[in-house]
Amino acid sequence: SLGPKARAAGYRLAGFDEIGSTNSEALAAVAAGDPGGIWFAALKQTAGRGRRGRAWESPSGNLAASLLIVPDAEPSILATLGFVAGVAMQNAFARVLPNGAVRIGIDGADTLDGSGRVALKWPNDVLADGAKVAGILLEMGKTPQGRNAIVIGIGVNVIAAPSGLPYPATSLLDLGYEHKAEDVFEALAEAWVDAFSLWSDGSGIKQVLAQWRASAAGIGSPVAVAQDGVVRRGIFETIDASGRLVMRDDDGARIVITAGDVHFGAT
Ligand code: BT5
Numbered sequence: 001s002l003g004p005k006a007r008a009a010g011y012r013l014a015g016f017d018e019i020g021s022t023n024s025e026a027l028a029a030v031a032a033g034d035p036g037g038i039w040f041a042a043l044k045q046t047a048g049r050g051r052r053g054r055a056w057e058s059p060s061g062n063l064a065a066s067l068l069i070v071p072d073a074e075p076s077i078l079a080t081l082g083f084v085a086g087v088a089m090q091n092a093f094a095r096v097l098p099n100g101a102v103r104i105g106i107d108g109a110d111t112l113d114g115s116g117r118v119a120l121k122w123p124n125d126v127l128a129d130g131a132k133v134a135g136i137l138l139e140m141g142k143t144p145q146g147r148n149a150i151v152i153g154i155g156v157n158v159i160a161a162p163s164g165l166p167y168p169a170t171s172l173l174d175l176g177y178e179h180k181a182e183d184v185f186e187a188l189a190e191a192w193v194d195a196f197s198l199w200s201d202g203s204g205i206k207q208v209l210a211q212w213r214a215s216a217a218g219i220g221s222p223v224a225v226a227q228d229g230v231v232r233r234g235i236f237e238t239i240d241a242s243g244r245l246v247m248r249d250d251d252g253a254r255i256v257i258t259a260g261d262v263h264f265g266a267t
Contacts, residue, residue, distance in 0.1 A: 001182065002039070006189040011067075012038040013189075020047040022066035023139055023153040029068060030141045030149040036070035041185050048155060050135060051124075061159040062171070063181040065188065067152045068141075071200070075140055078150045080205055080243050081196075083212045085136045085152050086120045088195040090215060092187035093118050093126070096172075096179055119217040122236075122245050122262050126156075127217055131170035133157050158184055206241070213239050218264045223247055227260035236264075 002013045019025055022040040024047070030036065042065075045058035058064045067085075071078065119127040126134035134156040141149040157171035158181045172179050198204030213219070216239060223236035225245060232255055234247035245257045 001186060003186045003190045005193045006039075006186075009193045010037055011189065011193075014038060014040050016040070016042040018042060018044045018046065018060075019064070021045055021049055021153075022064045023049065023137060023151050026066040026068040026151040026153075027139060027141045030070070030143055030151070033144050034068060035143075036068050036149060039065055039067050039185075039189060041065040043181055045155075050137060056135060056137070056155050057162045058155055059160050061181060063154075063156040063158050063184050063188075065154050065156075065185055067154075067192065068149060069152070070143055070147055070149045073148065075148060076242070078140065078148060079138065080209075081150060081152055081199065082124050082136055082138050083239075083243050084195045084199045084205075084208050085138075085154060085192070086124065086126060087208050087211050088191040089126050089134055089136070089154060089156075089188060090118055090120060090211075091191040091195065092184065093128070095187045095191070096177070096184055118215075120212055120215045121217045122239065123243070123259070128170055128172075128175055130217075131161070131168035132165075133161070133170050133172065133175070154188065156181070156184055156188075209239060209241065209243065212243075218262070221264055224263045224265075225257050225260040226263070227257070232257065232260075236262075 002011055019042040022042050025040045044060040045064045048056035048058035048064055050056045121127050124136040125132050137153040139151045141151060143149055158179055159171055159173045161169035161171040195208060198208050218236050221236055224231050224233045234249040234255055237246045237248055240246050247255050249255055
């Protein structure tokens, strides 16, 4: 269900036991004239997707949720909402994972973070214990009147994570936290309200990006970013004001990247 803060902020919820993809449902809704401000949440997806047509496994008991909103902004500005979602997800985890006993770190580095926060991996992953526990997918749409709409899809491994991926994945249950997807959703929808109100403030996006940066996995470390078959390597320096990844290569050149898949380590 939606908590009091989300309801007071005017959000609606369409809940499903099973659905193809909550992102597809949200895109269909905006094309059909929905004004936005609605979450589509499901306990199971049969056709969940990630970026670039990749599949997202969303078995029963995990959380799949997509928020449809129609903010008055250009696509390049809307793209920064992925960072708002990451920060909201992180704050939601801090609520549902009490005691701050979440280990963060990359590639198994065993760091205890007393804040109960998890790490964020550019551009859109949430890591716990160095493994992917949630992913975010942004898709743009249009209202029938031609306004820009954005769908922010979030998948959370509440009770199960796939194995056999090229990188480690985990679930809240694997981490030792037993939760219902509904409760994780409610925490997320509440945390979204605060993070989004900062974003809407204009200057608040700086604060959102600052939290994101402070929790970013791999800053200061070697990173490889692959995009369309091209791999660029360097030391991961920071995320700039537009949310782009900034790295420094061996020759000291500054490289700024808008999209790609990140791998940590020197390989
Ligand atoms: C993402 O893509 O991480 C974005 C995932 C977004 C899923 C949500 S669920 C609600 C909404 N509705 C949708 O249909 N989608 C959104 P990407 O960075 O491209 O990562 C995809 C890759 O992650 C796959 O190619 C797999 O290697 C891996 N993967 C698949 N399922 C996973 C899972 N449950 N946990 C961790 N990794 C997974």
